[in-house]
Amino acid sequence: MLRTPGAVRDAERWTAHNYHPLPVVISSAEGAWLTDVDGRRYLDCLAGYSALNFGHRHPKLIAAAHAQLDRLTLTSRAFIHDQFADFCRELAELCGKDLVLPMNTGAEAVETGVKVARKWGYQVKGVAPGQANIVVAEGNFHGRTTTIVSFSTDEDARADFGPYTPGFTVVPYGDLDALAAAIDENTVAVLIEPIQGEQGVVVPPAGYLPGVRRVCTDNNVLFIADEIQSGLGRTGATFACDHEGVTPDMYLLGKALGGGIVPVSAVAADANVLGVLKPGQHGSTFGGNPLACAVATEVVRLLTTGEFQRRSAELGARLHAGLQALVGRGLVAVRGRGLWAGLDIDPALMTGREACERLAERGVLVKDTHGSTIRLAPPLVITEEEIDHAVAQLAAVLAG
Incomplete structure (x- = not known):
């Protein structure tokens, strides 16, 4: 039996409505990937609104936390x-x-x-x-x-x-x-x-x-x-x-x-x-x-070290090139810099919320803002292959 529906209902029952989360219940994460309570994996392309620039559980950061917790x-x-x-x-x-x-x-x-x-x-x-x-x-x-x-x-x-x-x-x-x-x-x-x-x-x-x-x-x-x-x-x-x-x-x-x-x-x-x-x-x-x-x-x-700034610049160029190729194919406009992008979806196709829900069904997590706009902000540890995967899933969603 799937655990997600019950967990979503419990959250709705006991939580004031200050956010409108997607119906995904995360239980673990590593790098750019999340796993929900039913074992399904998702590519995180939001990174906690940039709070997770270094990915989930970066080894050096976890080590620093563990060492300090003991002291x-x-x-x-x-x-x-x-x-x-x-x-x-x-x-x-x-x-x-x-x-x-x-x-x-x-x-x-x-x-x-x-x-x-x-x-x-x-x-x-x-x-x-x-x-x-x-x-x-x-x-x-x-x-x-x-x-x-x-x-x-x-x-x-x-x-x-x-x-x-x-x-x-x-x-x-x-x-x-x-x-x-x-x-x-x-x-x-x-x-x-x-x-x-x-x-x-x-x-x-x-x-x-x-x-x-x-x-x-x-x-x-x-x-x-x-x-x-x-x-x-x-x-x-x-x-x-x-x-x-x-x-x-x-x-x-x-x-x-x-x-x-x-x-x-x-x-x-x-x-x-x-x-x-x-x-x-x-x-x-x-x-x-x-x-x-x-x-x-x-x-x-x-x-x-400059490593993460370089990764964001280089991988960001790849991300934006992939997204720009979708303008006129469901996207109206793409904005951003580095590994950060705002996408305006043709409102005749779907709302931003609907796009996020359909992407979640395909194992990619992003978040909407202001109607038909969605934001991408993947962790800076994401790979070229994972970026291409995210863009491919977006293209599939836009194509219906």
């Missing part, structure tokens, strides 16, 4: 533990920044970035108390806390969660003139995703990111890059900003930083920015805990 898992920030300084130093060096502030989830990193930018604005820039504003982009996805959904343009994420936090100005993504026009004497930061993931892997026009950097510099405004999904090798470079030679004032990192084992996020910036925080003004019980630091340090070391 120390949690202290609190009331003390310093022996994994803390190495993690902060090595991540700061990877980012080219002075300081790192570890947190847990991506949303916490964004909240931290917002708080630091406001405090910097008051203490360094000289903005009048309570007047700081931050410019953000339409179509953004930075998390789901009350403050973050206050500047979301996705009504599913925002509706009925007011009253909303003030202090944000929304402009069209990719429109440099609109961004420049929105900045005034009270603007402390521009917060954007270098590539908008949840919106459908939307890459901005060439020159946009350097333009944002220039506008921020000219107006004494912090450029905050949310690289929680796009960073740490996903796009074929360490950071998506690297593709245009841009260095933000602040990186917001998460997802892949935890190696698919523990939630880890971080804010990286220079001392003249992160240095505005003083003891007692911000914190997190689990932020920078020993287990998280041990795993995340190994993640940083994997990235310093």
